[in-house]
Structure formats: structure tokens, C-alpha cells
Amino acid sequence: MLLARLSQEEVTGRLVGRAHWHPLEVLFWVAAFATIWLFPSKHLILTEIAWLALFALSLDLILGYAGIVSLGHAAFFGFGAYTAALLAKHEIINEPVIALVVAGLAASALGFVTSFLVLRGTDLTRIMVTLGVAFVLREIANQNGWLTGGADGLQGVTMKPILGQFRFDMFGHNGYVYCLVVLFVLFLLARRIVNSPFGLSLQSIRNNPLRASAIGINVNARLIAIYTIAAGYAGIAGALLAQTQAFASLAYFDFERSADLLLVLVIGGTGYLYGGIIGAVVFKFMHDYLAVLTPQYWPFWIGLLLVVLVMVGRERITGWTAPFRRMADRLDWRRLRPRGETTEGR
Amino acid sequence: MLTILFDGIAYGMLLFVLACGLAVTLGLMNFVNLAHGAFAMAGGYVTVVMVNRWGVPFFAALPLAFLFSAVIGLLFERTLYVHVYRKPHLDQVLFTIGLVFMSVAAVDFVMGSQQVFVQLPSWLEGQFTVFGVGIGRYRLLIIVICGVLTVGLQLVLSRTRFGSRLRAAVDDARVARGLGINVNRVFALTFAFGSGLAGLGGALGAEILGLDPIFPLKFMIYFLIVVTVGGTSSITGPFLASLLLGIGDVAGKYYVPTFGSFVIYTIMIVVLIWRPQGLFARPVGR
Amino acid sequence: MTVVLETRNLEKRFGGIIATGNVSLSIEKGARHALIGPNGAGKTTIINQLTGVLPPTSGRILLEGQDITGLSAHARVGLGLARTFQINQLFADLSPLQTLGLAVSERLGYGHDWWRVTGSKPPVMAEVVELLERFNLGDVMEDPTSQLPYGKQRLLEIAVAIACRPRVLLLDEPAAGVPEDEREDILAAVAALPSDVTVLLIEHDMDLVFSFADRISVLVNGSLFVEGKPEEVAQDPRVKAVYLGEEAHV
Structure with a gap:
């Protein structure tokens, strides 16, 4: 048997190189931050895109990486939103950033507790449990009107300035910068997570839990960990919405929100972090257009899109995101390169 | 007390007729059909239109509701579902949620968003008392019809050639194919029949469950609980699970109104912790 | 010789069916032990119980004297028990x-690391490179596993198990389904396993079994039937009867 000698340096470069920043990625974020100055009149919708992108990023962590199909991710979104709104309303924590962190931690705690139910059983039981958890939370919020305002939503929330400096202005300028910065910071964190051995182990669990445990991975512990983290992300996304709107409502827990979120993520593509962000941009502008056309029948278009997306094939439809995928994952699988030509600048 | 038990049984049996088609399709193709409730809604609305607008007698409308939903089910199965069986669960979920949303919006567009009721024959209204137990006439009818259906289903599954083919296909589709069973046809027929039963359930349940365009969304979780708690290896499991759920839900809403809607979730969580494979699932062999 | 892996009266029932009954197996340190038997004899069921995929109905499993019957699959890997699968599980x-970067990172205790990039630890990469070379996977190391030729997948299947640095390795039909011209790589990889690693091999290919094993156990209908040195087993008339009669029984 002829053995090819490999250089450790080169092999290391190939593995570690996957996590390097691609120029397109840099461009992506430069463009994202440029919107602050380029489109000041669009800041309200851009704010919505920012928290929705964070919410979808959160779902991508558990669905795209760990393979957990959730139909109730809105549970953590709503929980984070109410936490942030209540903290502000009762002036428990006046500084929005600290309140945001607390809301994220609270949602994480909820994620940790409910993760034990999600671990059990098949995709079907997971769908049922996630759906059930969101329903239960909505019902709890509904019945405890003295705290949450019930069906009217939590009103009378006044937000204090961010870091004591920047007020939430009525045009949403500061709110947008705030959301974008939070999205970026949490994106950086997620990027580190998915490129780490821990993140890789999640992908291995999605691919084959049997083998994952056969190489010594504690599958349940990893799933609990990522579910808890993702719940925190969703909670922060909800808190951003509550803070920028100074309002929280039962609709934040709705099944439709969880289902829409799935759509957002699959539009952009799962499993490479940018899918949720791209999906959020497309979804929001589409929503803006279609909802104005026929506000009442918006669900019909969502449904049609979902059906078409599946029938035609998600890969084929989201094929247009391939260049974006490559910027997160530098290797083009389809192009097999002969050895020796691959040492360029890694 | 017994009246609540009675109502609970009626509710549970209704749930069973609504959900048993889902249990079979799930067991057969491991297909997650979240749009099952849409077929039930179709049966419900077609009954409302026939009885209230066209004056079709209630009992004539029931089999027609069954047929209507079965035909729609067959149509969708052959044209759309058949392409999704082999796709990952995520695709199945997206696809069937898409169908749910479209059905909700479409029914809203055609029928309006308000709740509708079927005009029942007057002799089915009200209740009578036997040994101090208040028995609703309509609920009694539901129990009778659903009971007959359940027994019939059990007989079809255990005694007929189709039933044995179906059971073989549920056990192991590959082996069943090897034995010359046309699994696709078995599945199409089962899907149509399951959709028909859902439609019948929707027609019968319009009075008790309330019928409006968001019906498929409201009852999605109930159906899922029935099949996960009951398992998909037999129809006895889903049947018992439906009864448990029905009685639990009715009793919960009566005795502890504030926590009533949590009762079914508590059942779900307890069962999942206690027996993750489902309450009545047989041990899985490998 | 010391016994490394031992089962005591291991029994697994599925409903009323006994898949393996009363199996007491002892495997000595450094052994090349083969477990053979007709289809459906329960060989893979035993492996699944040994590795914690299936809980036994009764009986005990000891690894280096420690009772591991109740341990989870991943904990057993940590104690030095690794396996390959009959059907690729990659x-x-x-x-x-x-895949190898992950497996080695896990074994060296970096599995919880969520901050540093996979592969940034030199000790991990030294091992990965060594494995890629030993299993001749260097030319395909960046292709997705699903697109590798079957023989390469089979090699990876074994390489992943070796990456766990097992003291006891369970090989479940390593050469199953590999085309003739690719078998050589697999056989060489199996033969080159370090001699201090104890190997339990399940195999249908008798040439491979007799060229590799220094001890053979025969499993029939879930029970141990015969055990001994290869030449003893080959001579045993009962074993011949089982294998000759196999087709008639199917």
C-alpha cells in the first residue's frame, strides 16, 4: 500500500482555514453597517430585519447545526420579550443592555429546563413538545393578566436610554444601530461556536447520533447545551423587539411566528449562519409587498411559498445563496482540486 | 361527575376518529402530516354548506362529508404528498404547514372567519337523564357512531386481506414490498380513508369543537398528542390515548377552569418522561 | 493472560424472542478474537449490547474488571471500548x-471547547495526519463523506474507531460489501492494528477470519456454540453441520 505523506502544517491549514474570514463576509458586514448611513428612512423595517435575523440565527443553531426541528421557538422569543418589557415597565433594570442580557439569561434558563423534553423521542415528539411549550407559555401569559396585561399586551413600557446615552428615538435610528450591533456581536459568538469542536460535534449529531455517541460524544449533553444557548439567542431577539417597540404581546408566542421563522430560515438556507440573516431580509421585504396587497390573506402566500419551496426542492431554490454559503465555508465541494495546487494563501 | 366522564368519552372518541388516519399514515410512511386537520375542516365545512344552505338531511350529509374529504385526500396524496414521502422530516413539516396556512386563508376567504355551526335535527338537541346522569343526545350519537367506526376499523384491520396488508406495510414497508404488496396503493387508500374519517370527525365535531378557519391549527397539537402518546403500532393505542385526552381535557376544564387548558400538556409531559416511546407502544425490536 | 472484556450470562429478549441467550464470553488482552455464526445468530446484537446501544435484558458486561452494563455508549468509549459498524455510520x-479532527478532539478532551477553532491544537492535528496517512485518506480528506467511494468510506469507518484509541476494538464485518480490488486496503488496515489492542471481529468471510483470528467463538441462535483455536473450530463436526445446514434452514 502506497502511503502519501502529508504535511501537518498544510492539513492543519485546511481544517483551520475553514474558519477564516472570507472577503465576501467582510463585505457583507460592511454593507450591513453602511445601511445606518445609507438608508436612514428605512431604519424601522431594518430594525425588524435585525431582530428577525437574530431569531432565525438562533433557530439555525438548533435546526441547521444540531438537527432539532422546532415548531415552538417563539416560546423563548416571547419569554425574552416579556422579561425585557417587564423589567423596563417596573423599572427593575433601567439600562436596556443589561436588561437585554437578563432577558437572554432568563430565556436560556427556560430553554435548559425544556431541553430535557426535547431530547426524548423522535422528530415528531420534538415537534409536539416544542409546539406544546409555546402554547403553554402563551396560555400562562394570557391568564396572568395582572402581570402581562393579558390579551391587550403589556402596555405603558417606557424605555430608558441605551447605556444611559442614546434614547430610543421615534424614527428608530438609535434602535436600529442597537439591534444591528447586538446581532453582529451574537453572530461573532455563534461563528466561534460553530467552528469549534463543540460546534462540529453538533453537526456530527445531526448527521448520525449513533456514530456520534460511538466516538465518545455525550449526545444529550451537547443537545442540551445548544438548545439552552439558542433559547438565549431567541430571548434576546424577542427582547430587542420589546425594547424597540416598548411593548410586548401574546402574539409573540404564536404558532404562526414559529412557522414564519422556519420559512425565514429555509429561504436563506440552513446550517451556515448567514441563511437566517439573508432569509430575514427577503422575508421582510416580501411581507411588506404582499401584506400591503392583501393583508388578510398573507398566510396564504406564506403557505404557498412553503409548498413550492418543498416541491421544487429547497436546495434548488436556495441555490442562489451558494456564493454566500461559500463565504462561510470556503471549500467548494463540487470542484475537486488535484493535490499540490491547493496551498494558496491559507 | 358521570356526566363529565360521559362528555369526556364523547370528546375522546371524536378525537380518535379525527386522528386515527394520522396515526396510520405516520406509522406507514413515517410521514409527519401536520395538515391532517385541514381535511377534517373540509369535512366540517362541506357539512355546514350542505345542511344549512342546501337543506340536505344531517345523516345524509355525514357520509358525503366522509367522501368529500376522502376524495380531496386522495387527490392531494397522488399529486403532492407522494413527492414528499422520501424527503426529510423538516421538508414534510414545511410542506404540510404550508398546506395548513393555505387552507386557513382559503376557507377564511370563502366562508368568512366567524365560527359556524351545523343545524342539527331538533331531536338531537338537549339531554335526558338516566340514573341521575345527564346524557346529551348529540354526544350519545357521537359515541355510538364513533364506537361503531372503531369496532369496524379494528375488524377491517384484523380480519380482512387489506388489513393484513396494511399491518404488514406498517411493520416493514420493505419486506411488504418484497412480498408483492403494492405499498403505494395501500398507502394512497389508507390516506384517503384516513382523510375521510377526519372529514367525518370534522362534520360530527363542528357542534362540540367549534368550526372556524383556524381549526387545523387549533387541533394540530391534540392530534400530535394522540399519535405520540398512543403510538402508531396499533389503533388501540391512539384510541386509549384519545379517551385519556378527551376525559382529561373535559374534566380539567370543569374542575380546575384556570388550569384546564394545561391538563393535556401535563398529560403529554408526564407520558413523555415516563414512557418516551408512547404510552401504549410495544417495545421496539431491532 | 488477563481477561479484558467479559460478558456474564448476557441475555437480550425482544418481546418473547430471545435474540441472545446466556452468552458468557471472555476475551483476553491482545487477542484477535473472531465471533462467527450464521445470519441472524445474534452477532450484531451482542456488539450492540457490548457498546451500550441496546440494554441487555439480563446479565453483565465487564471491561477490565469494571462493570459497564449500565454505562452509556459514550462513557464506554471513554473507557477504551470502540467499534465499527456493519453498515457505515458516518x-x-x-x-x-x-470527522477525524472531531474524533481526536473528543478523545483528547477538547470536545467541550466552544471557543477555539477545530484543529487549532497541534497534538490533535499530529494524530489526524497520522490517521489520514495510515488509512490512505489524504487525497479525499476534504470531500464530504457521502461522496467518497465505498471502499474509502469503509476505511474511514475503521479510522474513526481507531481515532478513539481503543484498548478493545469491535469490528463488525469490516470488509462487508467492499469490492474485491478495494479489499486489500481494508485487510491491511485490520492487520496493522497495534498488537496491544484487543480485537473482537465479526465476519462472514472465512478466509479473513482464519487468516486473522487466534481464537474463534461460534454463535448459533443467540447462544455460544463452540469456542476454541481456529484449527479446533475448523475441525469441529458440529460447526461444519451448522454451516452446511445454513442454506437449508433459511
């Missing part, structure tokens, strides 16, 4: 490089 979307 990470379809990951490359061999990622």
Missing part, C-alpha cells in the same frame, strides 16, 4: 478531515 456532510 457523518455524511462532514469530510474525513473534519
